[in-house]
Amino acid sequence: MIQDKAKVIIIGGGVIGCSVAYHLSKLGWNDIVLLERKQLTSGTTWHAAGLIGQLRASANMTKLAKYTQELYFDLEKETGVSTGFKRVGSISVALTSERMEELKRSAAMARAFGVDVEEISPREIKNRYPHINLERVVGGVFLGKDGQGDPANIALALAKGARQEGAKIYEGVTATKIFKNQNKVTGVEWTNRHGESGRISCEEIVNCAGMWGHSVGKMLGTNIPLHACEHFYIVTEPIAELTQLPVLRVPDECAYYKEDAGKMLLGAFEPNAKPWGMSGIPKDFEFDQLPEDFEHFEPILEMAVNRVPMLEKAGIHTFFNGPESFTPDDAYHLGRSPEMENVWVAAGFNSIGIQSAGGAGMALAQWMQDKEKPFDLGDVDISRMQPFQGNKKYLFERSKETLGLLYADHFPFRQKESARGVRRTPFHEHLKSKGAVFGEVAGWERANWFSNNGQSDEYRYSWKRQNWFENSAREHMAVRENVGLYDMSTFGKIRVEGKDAESFLNYLCGANLSVDIGKIVYTQFLNSKGGIEADVTVTRLSETTYLIVTPAATRLADETWLRRNQKD
Ligand SMILES: Cc1cc2nc3c(=O)[nH]c(=O)nc-3n(C[C@H](O)[C@H](O)[C@H](O)COP(=O)(O)OP(=O)(O)OC[C@H]3O[C@@H](n4cnc5c(N)ncnc54)[C@H](O)[C@@H]3O)c2cc1C
Secondary structure (H helix, E strand, O other), rough: OOOOOEEEEEEEHHHHHHHHHHHHHHOOOOOOEEOOOOOOOOOHHEEEEEOOOOOOOOHHHHHHHHHHHHHHHHHHHHHHOOOOOOOOEEEEEEEOOHHHHHHHHHHHHHOOOOOEEEOOOOOHHHHOOOOOOOOOOOOEEOOOOEOOOOOHHHHHHHHHHHHOOOOOOEEEHHHHHEEEOOEEEHHHHHHHHOEEEEEEEEEEEEEOHHHHHHHHHOOOOOOOOOOEEEEEEEEOOOOOOOOOOOOOEEHHHHEEEEEOOOOEEEEEEEOOOOOEEOOOOOOOOOOOOOOOOHHHHHHHHHHHHHHOHHHOOOEEEEEEEEEEEEEEOOOEEEEEOOOOOOEEEEOOOOOOOOOHHHHHHHHHHHHHHHHOOOOOOOOOOOHHHOHHHHHHHHHHHHHHHHHHOOOOOOOOOOOOOOOOOEEEEOOOOHHHHHEEEEEEEEOOOEEEEOOOOOOOOOOOOOOOOOHHHHHHHHHHHHHHHHHOOOOOOOOOEEEEEEOOOHHHHHHHHHOOOOOOOEEEEEEEEEOOHHHHHHEEEEEEEEEOEEEEEOOHHHHHHHHHOOOOOOOO
């Protein structure tokens, strides 16, 4: 019998939904209900390769990945469910000096968060991974506490941990309809596998529906931009000389390798991926896989046979192709949806959902408890997404690129190449004719720098001095010593108007907004912990009117912060 009332309903019983249920229950939440349309883990989670790494591109993501790894280490002891988690360590290998630079930088950041990481030479790589061919290898990093585990059992362990604290998990139950009162969800209609249906009222609701997240988001009145793509790996027949090995990543060849029970798993993050599920995900999708595409995988396999020659003789036991969701910027979606007061999301995990689930679940649960981010989660905050990014054609084009970006060089200033030209200012063509080289922010094409006559109008990415350094310097000096014009078209503009405008902004902002008409104040919106929520300029237009100018990428987030604090 399914209850008719809950404090929170979680939609989706993959590793993410289970982690959110686990962490909310650890915070003492009662009346947690998780609905899963088929069986737990039957979407994407069951077939993940199970790599659990800690090296991430930003400080807070590293902190969360470290938390996940530590949580999984203890989970088996806590729940009695065998998670298969082993700290086998991992090696990431660089084939270029640029990649080595990136690895060193990531390692330095990870070290700052207490992650054990060593830079290792080609010889040390060979000592730890005797099967590797060192051709072109420049160096690498070794993380001793990185691991691998059984994704389905990790999810089931989290589910058990949540159940032990009283959470209710219903399988074979689909959330089919939502009831709303203005911008609050008040309840969910469900249908079970026997065709029965019912209704549960709730105070909060969480979208953990993985690649269904976009359509479940729509049902909830929210924009969750993500698209499924095909993701491939092969598993070999048992190989006689294979013993336990660290996970090996060779991002310059788009490949990862995992030894498991004497077999080798080889997975790929190829640069031109295959989007899937354009006309919706089949209704009966459950523990399903997609058709093989050997031609697509072959270039990766060829490089892999050269890199780990033992693969040449190994028979292929499994060719696996499974769908996973990818977001426009390769970061997952977390937090409170800007459109609704009590709708939360944790979806779109870009092929690192297992290693992210612990940290993401912990951060979201705390955010739901405090109604404020526990720390800076701007990288993944759902309110960074723009309304147009929910467009299916845009998502289709962009997702071809984002899968491969996971293993691409993450150069500073790197621009996305797909789905460009969405928003242009009236000056676009004029600036282009003057040599403008464009970059994209929130869909806007912006003139980032101007090439000289005869100079190539392209970014040449580098970890060192940029190829546009002199161009930018000249622009800077021209404005400093002469007169320049800034095109602010792409910035967000928010007008705050009313008799309480001054006191409202003085409540939200760090600076004093009781200034003369015409004055511009540079300031921040601060939260109750004194943390920075927004970085803006505020211009007083009249006694009762202000114009807030915000970065293009955070307009929606900043407007949402204003509205939520406006109260009545
Ligand atoms: C081939 C492959 C290899 C991978 N390898 C790794 C790896 O090594 N390491 C790693 O970290 N990640 C890996 N991943 C990624 C990882 O598997 C995913 O990021 C993760 O499983 C996503 O979990 P989820 O809970 O968001 O989604 P899912 O597991 O898909 O869960 C979502 C659930 O929501 C349910 N649902 C949807 N709609 C409704 C509804 N209306 N009502 C009720 N329930 C609903 C679905 O049935 C589904 O079970 C891999 C992915 C693939 C495809």
